[in-house]
Amino acid sequence: MMQHGITMAAGERHQLTRPHIFVVNGESSFLNLMRDLLQDEEYNVTTTNFVPETLEQVIALNPGVLIIDLAVGKRSGWDLLERLHATAATVGIPVIIVSTQPAYLTQAREQAARYGAAGLLSKPFNLEDMLSLIEVALVSLHADAPA
Numbered sequence: 001m002m003q004h005g006i007t008m009a010a011g012e013r014h015q016l017t018r019p020h021i022f023v024v025n026g027e028s029s030f031l032n033l034m035r036d037l038l039q040d041e042e043y044n045v046t047t048t049n050f051v052p053e054t055l056e057q058v059i060a061l062n063p064g065v066l067i068i069d070l071a072v073g074k075r076s077g078w079d080l081l082e083r084l085h086a087t088a089a090t091v092g093i094p095v096i097i098v099s100t101q102p103a104y105l106t107q108a109r110e111q112a113a114r115y116g117a118a119g120l121l122s123k124p125f126n127l128e129d130m131l132s133l134i135e136v137a138l139v140s141l142h143a144d145a146p147a
Contacts, residue, residue, distance in 0.1 A: 018042055018043060018044045019043050019044065019064040019065070019134075019138050020043070020044040020045075020046065020061065020062075020063040020064050020065075021038050021043045021044070021045050021046070021063060021064065021065050021066075021067060021134065022045075022046045022047075022048075022057075022058060022061060022063035022065070022066050022067070023035070023038075023045065023046070023047045023048075023066075023067045024047075024048055024049070024051065024054055024066065024067070024068045024069060024077070024080065025047070025049060025067075025068075025069040025098075026049050026069060026071065027049070027069075028049065030069070030123075031047040031048075031049060032047075034047065034067065035047050037127060038134075041131060043134075046061055046063065051076040051077075051079075051080060054080055055080065055083045055084065055087065055090070058084065058090050058093070059087070059089045059090060062089075062093075063093060064093075064094075064137070064138050065093070065094050065095075065096060065118065065134050065137045065138060066084070066093055066094070066095045066096070067095075067096045067098060067130075068080060068081065068095055068096070068097055068098070069098050069099060069123075070097060070098070070099040070101065070104040070105075070108060071099050071100060071101055071104065077099075077104075081095065081097075081115045084115070084116075085114060085115055085116065091116065092116070093116065094116060094117075094118035094137035094138075094140060095115055095116050095117050095118060096117070096118055096119045096120070096121065096130070096133050096134065096137065097112075097115070097117050097119070097120045097121070098120075098121045098122075098123050098125065099122065099123060100122070100123045102122065105120050105122055108120055118133055118136060118137035118140065119133035119136070119137070121133070
């Protein structure tokens with residue numbers, strides 16, 4: 001289902017017990033691939049390339065992990081990280097940062113704690129590396145949750 005730039009996986013609303021992953025990327029083919037791969041791993045998946053409203057979408061959906069491509073629309077990936085960091089409702093959501101740009105990953109690595117980065121991956125990346133980062137992020141999210 002596509003709504004205001006968001007693609008929600010079929011049946012996602014009915015499967016609230018599955019972890020929810022939100023992927024932001026400028027390439028439809030990457031978004032489709034990530035959705036298919038993560039659904040195969042039993043995750044609920046939301047994808048978007050519509051960055052202007054992404055913060056509001058993240059607040060509304062409250063995903064367990066965000067996967068953000070820093071090369072989305074020039075500075076938009078960075079701007080989104082800044083907005084997520086500055087918003088009380090999203091500051092605790094683990095972020096996995098991906099990029100094809102080594103300079104972006106170097107800068108993100110230097111500021112990883114500031115942005116709540118659970119990991120950084122250079123595209124193309126190994127799916128097992130991505131899945132490992134997601135699992136670690138979800139475990140840390142639940143460990144930090146109040147009892």
